[in-house]
Amino acid sequence: MIITLDPDSSTPFYEQLRNQIVLGIATGQLEPGEKLPTVRQLAEELSMNPMTVNKAYALMKQEGFIAIDRRHGAKVKPQLKASQERKELPPRLEQELQLLIAEASIHGMDREGFQEACGRIFARMAGGIDQDTDSTEHQTDG
Amino acid sequence: MIITLDPDSSTPFYEQLRNQIVLGIATGQLEPGEKLPTVRQLAEELSMNPMTVNKAYALMKQEGFIAIDRRHGAKVKPQLKASQERKELPPRLEQELQLLIAEASIHGMDREGFQEACGRIFARMAGGIDQDTDSTEHQTDG
Amino acid sequence: MIITLDPDSSTPFYEQLRNQIVLGIATGQLEPGEKLPTVRQLAEELSMNPMTVNKAYALMKQEGFIAIDRRHGAKVKPQLKASQERKELPPRLEQELQLLIAEASIHGMDREGFQEACGRIFARMAGGIDQDTDSTEHQTDG
Amino acid sequence: MIITLDPDSSTPFYEQLRNQIVLGIATGQLEPGEKLPTVRQLAEELSMNPMTVNKAYALMKQEGFIAIDRRHGAKVKPQLKASQERKELPPRLEQELQLLIAEASIHGMDREGFQEACGRIFARMAGGIDQDTDSTEHQTDG
DNA sequence: GTGGTCTAGACCACC
DNA sequence: GTGGTCTAGACCACG
Numbered sequence: 044m045i046i047t048l049d050p051d052s053s054t055p056f057y058e059q060l061r062n063q064i065v066l067g068i069a070t071g072q073l074e075p076g077e078k079l080p081t082v083r084q085l086a087e088e089l090s091m092n093p094m095t096v097n098k099a100y101a102l103m104k105q106e107g108f109i110a111i112d113r114r115h116g117a118k119v120k121p122q123l124k125a126s127q128e129r130k131e132l133p134p135r136l137e138q139e140l141q142l143l144i145a146e147a148s149i150h151g152m153d154r155e156g157f158q159e160a161c162g163r164i165f166a167r168m169a170g171g172i173d174q175d176t177d178s179t180e181h182q183t184d185g
Numbered sequence: 186m187i188i189t190l191d192p193d194s195s196t197p198f199y200e201q202l203r204n205q206i207v208l209g210i211a212t213g214q215l216e217p218g219e220k221l222p223t224v225r226q227l228a229e230e231l232s233m234n235p236m237t238v239n240k241a242y243a244l245m246k247q248e249g250f251i252a253i254d255r256r257h258g259a260k261v262k263p264q265l266k267a268s269q270e271r272k273e274l275p276p277r278l279e280q281e282l283q284l285l286i287a288e289a290s291i292h293g294m295d296r297e298g299f300q301e302a303c304g305r306i307f308a309r310m311a312g313g314i315d316q317d318t319d320s321t322e323h324q325t326d327g
Numbered sequence: 328m329i330i331t332l333d334p335d336s337s338t339p340f341y342e343q344l345r346n347q348i349v350l351g352i353a354t355g356q357l358e359p360g361e362k363l364p365t366v367r368q369l370a371e372e373l374s375m376n377p378m379t380v381n382k383a384y385a386l387m388k389q390e391g392f393i394a395i396d397r398r399h400g401a402k403v404k405p406q407l408k409a410s411q412e413r414k415e416l417p418p419r420l421e422q423e424l425q426l427l428i429a430e431a432s433i434h435g436m437d438r439e440g441f442q443e444a445c446g447r448i449f450a451r452m453a454g455g456i457d458q459d460t461d462s463t464e465h466q467t468d469g
Numbered sequence: 470m471i472i473t474l475d476p477d478s479s480t481p482f483y484e485q486l487r488n489q490i491v492l493g494i495a496t497g498q499l500e501p502g503e504k505l506p507t508v509r510q511l512a513e514e515l516s517m518n519p520m521t522v523n524k525a526y527a528l529m530k531q532e533g534f535i536a537i538d539r540r541h542g543a544k545v546k547p548q549l550k551a552s553q554e555r556k557e558l559p560p561r562l563e564q565e566l567q568l569l570i571a572e573a574s575i576h577g578m579d580r581e582g583f584q585e586a587c588g589r590i591f592a593r594m595a596g597g598i599d600q601d602t603d604s605t606e607h608q609t610d611g
Numbered sequence: 612g613t614g615g616t617c618t619a620g621a622c623c624a625c626c
Numbered sequence: 627g628t629g630g631t632c633t634a635g636a637c638c639a640c641g
Binding site (some may be wrong): 062065066068069070108131132133136137139140141142143144145146147148149150152153154157158160161162164165167168 | 210289303
């Protein structure tokens with residue numbers, strides 16, 4: 044799995060890293076139970092500070108995406124998808140989605156168009172591809 | 186329109202403010218052309234520094250959501266919704282949506298469930314209500 | 328001659344007004360010696376404060392574009408174009424042009440392209456038209 | 470690179486600063502990728518408030534002239550000139566140029582003379598010199 | 612040590 | 627009275 048960091052982005056490195064790993068999990072590039080590189084390996088590979096990688100890992104652990112074992116390093120949580128059957132968004136995501144929909148709607152997009160866009164993204168995700176998906180942070184604004 | 190700020194959130198004040206006003210515009214609580222409070226008024230009302238309100242206003246101006254008039258202060262841009270007919274998300278939103286969908290999908294939500302959730306949010310938005318919408322800043326993550 | 332003011336522009340009204348009149352003089356829509364509306368007339372016509380119109384007139388008088396006669400009101404200076412034969416830019420314009428060229432060059436435009444653009448604008452100007460020339464301030468950036 | 474601020478100018482400090490840096494980029498005094506002083510350094514050097522320098526940097530970042538890196542401060546955007554081949558001015562510059570040409574033409578300058586002046590400025594710029602270029606802020610008009 | 616954010620208080624241009 | 631600009635000084639997130 045390829046990870047690229049944009050130093051010009053306003054999004055901090057640890058968050059860029061976390062975002063891309065989460066994306067990797069969702070697309071299936073990283074499978075449940077799969078081992079992640081060690082903090083030092085990944086830090087070396089990306090030429091970044093181990094502390095920063097560590098922060099990303101700690102964040103994902105706290106969010107429940109990965110499990111950290113002192114002996115075997117970090118791995119994607121095995122029972123991720125199956126864990127919950129409820130069709131409800133966590134409040135944080137619900138809120139983010141609401142804001143996102145607000146902006147989209149102001150930009151003239153209606154419900155159907157938005158749901159279509161969601162459908163497209165889900166489709167891309169299911170494939171587990173990286174064709175259009177250089178989903179780093181490009182908003183060099185903040 | 187009620188605005189509440191969460192000092193414990195990692196989201197800076199000016200951004201919290203911006204988010205809530207954008208939400209207000211999308212829900213119709215703030216109509217196109219409607220006057221916003223002056224920088225000083227809002228600053229006083231929220232017990233914050235005028236510079237911070239100023240920053241939020243400047244941001245929304247730059248984003249095209251509001252117009253600032255030297256004489257009468259700021260107002261919601263009149264021709265917002267009608268402007269574009271294209272059914273495409275701006276790249277920044279597309280990318281954010283992708284990440285959001287990734288997280289939702291990891292939490293076990295499938296395409297249908299997600300689109301339903303979007304539908305519900307759109308419905309709430311169209312009404313311009315605040316029944317279920319305590320969509321303030323809850324992410325006390327900072 | 329049509330004058331339009333953009334209240335959302337960062338350019339102050341008096342300057343927008345001055346710019347459009349200067350443009351009118353250059354394009355020949357306003358001829359040397361031609362009488363301008365009185366401050367009050369123009370203020371009424373544009374629904375703006377007479378003080379603001381007055382400021383624009385005073386500025387143009389100070390710049391040498393118009394002459395103000397207490398009895399007959401303001402008029403475009405008669406001997407404008409003929410006055411100087413020298414092919415030199417006033418320092419203020421030279422400096423502004425330099426900055427403008429700097430930005431254009433950074434955006435990838437070379438000397439030829441820039442001179443072409445100048446040629447086109449001169450051509451438009453000579454015609455004395457208002458086809459493409461709604462040269463108000465549109466940069467609602469503040 | 471020497472930067473001088475004119476406190477008597479009507480142009481705000483942050484804009485004077487931005488203008489001179491943009492000029493420096495165009496003339497080659499500041500090369501693509503080159504590091505800019507930190508906000509604090511430059512503020513100290515110019516005896517001004519860091520916030521003001523910050524504002525200038527933020528503006529140039531938003532305009533795409535520089536990139537800001539959390540670790541090493543700001544640097545001139547690397548791929549500036551090569552980006553676009555089109556020979557078109559951005560509308561804002563086109564409009565400014567039109568007004569500038571209007572004023573020049575009123576001062577008796579014709580198309581040829583103006584294009585010559587542009588040529589001279591381009592030449593000076595390409596050299597990356599500061600022989601005749603005391604093109605600081607002279608407009609003590611505020 | 613870097614930029615980002617926030618506060619407090621002041622002055623000015625515009626209208 | 628409005629927003630725009632500037633200063634001084636402080637704290638925090640990031641790396």
